[in-house]
Amino acid sequence: MVEDEPRDATIVEHTLKEGGFDFSFKRVDTEDCFLRELERFRPTVILSDHGLPAFDGFSALSLAKKKAPDVPFIFVTGSLGEEVTIKALKNGAADFVLKHRLAGLPGAVHRALQQAEFQSQRKQDEQEIRRLNQDLEKRVVERTAELEAANKELEAFSYSVSHDLxxxxxxxxxFIEILLSTKAEALDDEARRHLxxxxxxxxxMGRLIDDLLQFSRTARAEFKKTTVSLSDxxxxxxxxxxxxxxxxDVEWVLNELPEVEADPALLRQVFANLISNALKYTRTRKVAHIEIGARQEDGEDIIFVRDNGVGFDSRYAHKLFGVFQRLHRAAEFEGTGIGLANVRRIISRHGGRVWAEGHPNKxxxxxxSxxxxxARKAGVRK
Ligand SMILES: Nc1ncnc2c1ncn2[C@@H]1O[C@H](COP(=O)(O)OP(=O)(O)O)[C@@H](O)[C@H]1O
Ligand SMILES: [Mg+2]
Structure with missing residues (x-):
């Protein structure tokens, strides 16, 4: 308590004890004493008069904010003008109580303590959140590094497997060639068929290996974005x-396509795969219709390749983009099931998505996307 008048201090003490507080206190009336008791006594609340002969409340307040910022500081004064009150609150005082209205003091102290408790809890929570965030960031960095290493290893592995096979x-x-060309007479029909x-x-198997090799190259290929005309x-x-x-007999419908920011060589593979599929799976049609177009949606370009071919059961649409996933038998339509996996890999490297719609025979x-x-959002080429 910063107070030069011992009798006032006694009344304040009495009021607080009546108000249900159990405490001990120190009264100080000089800066030296105040600073000393801040360290030694370590108050939970500071009550302060305004004008003291050898000290004043505002100096006490600014010292308190520096040395013990979490301890609530309440002015208890004979009078405090409006301006001074505002200044007190602005400088960090928790509250102020007039000496002739001391009945309000226990309530003010109670509120100030609650507020202080609340703030210290918040500080702890913030520290905890900061700590957790740092922890999380560290773990993300570690995991990313692990994943990258694992990915690199896997790519190197599949590359050398494809290569060495x-x-x-x-x-x-x-050797089959040699057998067929030099020993054909020595073989009977069955043996020749088996060969x-x-x-x-x-x-x-050679095609599978070539496609796998291509697939693993896609992951490792250098990636350079430029402005690309999709129509070209x-x-x-x-x-x-x-x-x-x-x-x-192929009827092409080629709609206007946008310019995009992409790697042209990789994106070319995407179209090569989608269009060759469209051609392959319309082979049973008298006239193949293949339409290519685009639309814009929510900051994305969505490009489609549509055909009137044999289609597929839409329940399996999501599977098509997996490696070796095929819905058609090799006897009907040859293939390796890697093309669409390649498409998905390329598009996801561009930050886009792939999906498909189809109906059997439709x-x-x-x-x-x-x-x-x-930069390109504004200047859409029509
Ligand atoms: N245009 C299409 N129409 C019907 N089915 C398709 C079409 N494109 C792809 N598919 C289905 O998706 C599967 C995977 O395609 P893809 O990865 O390109 O492999 P592949 O063409 O070698 O079979 C194909 O086997 C086929 O079942
Ligand atoms: Mg294909």
Missing amino acids: RAPLRHIEG QTISQSSKH LVESAIRDLHQDTKGR GATFYF LPRTT
């Missing part, structure tokens, strides 16, 4: 597929 396969194919089957199987990409992808369109639509960069 090629050599023995080449030998198998080579053909072995040859076909090893060719298929589609046109060149279609040109490259002229083998697949030979002798076929065609299929494959979609992918690409996030719009802010």
Whole structure:
């Protein structure tokens, strides 16, 4: 208690004890005493008069805020003008009580203590949150590093597997060739048929390995974004597929496509895969309809490739993008089941999504999205 008048201090003490508080107190009336008792006595509440002959309440307040910022400070004074009151509260006083209205003091002390308790709890909570956040960040960094390492290892592994499998396969194919060309007369029909089957199987395995190799390259390929005209990409992808369109009746609907920020070589693979699928799975149609278009939605470009082919059961739509997942038998439609996995990998490297819609015998639509960069949001090419 900062108070020069011992009788006032006694009344204050009495009022608080009446108010149900059990406490001991120290009365000080100089700066030196005040500072000493702040350290020695360590008050839970500071009550302070305003003007003292050798000290004053505002100096006490600013000292208290410096040395013991969490201890509530209440002015208990004979009078305190409005301006001074405001200044007191602004400088961090918890409350003020007039000496001729001491009945309000226990309530004020109670509130100030509650407030202090609340604030110290909040400080602890904030510290705890900060600590947890730091912990979390650290763990995310660690896990990311672990994942990256595991990923790299896996990629290296699948690359070398695909690579090293090629050599023995080449030998198998080579020796079948030799057998068929030099020892054909020595073999009967059945043996020749078996050799053909072995040859076909090893060719298929070769395609699987090539596609896997391509797939693992996609993950490791350097990634360089530039502004890409999707229309140009589609046109060149279609040109490259002229083998697949030979002798076929294909009606193309090529809608206006946007320019996007993407890696052109990777995105070209996406179109090559989707369009070659569209051609493959419309092979049983007299006239194939293939439509390619785009729309804009919520900061994304959504691009689709639609066909009128054999379609698929939409219940399995999500499966198609997995490695080796095929819904059609190899006898009907040849393939390895890696194309769409590659598409998904490329699109997710661009921060986009892939999905598909289809119905058995009623065609299929494959979609992918690409996030719009802010720079391009405004200037949409029509
Ligand atoms: N346009 C399409 N129409 C119907 N089914 C499709 C189409 N594109 C892909 N699919 C289905 O998705 C599977 C996976 O496609 P993909 O990964 O490209 O492998 P692949 O073409 O080698 O079979 C295909 O086996 C087929 O069942
Ligand atoms: Mg395919």
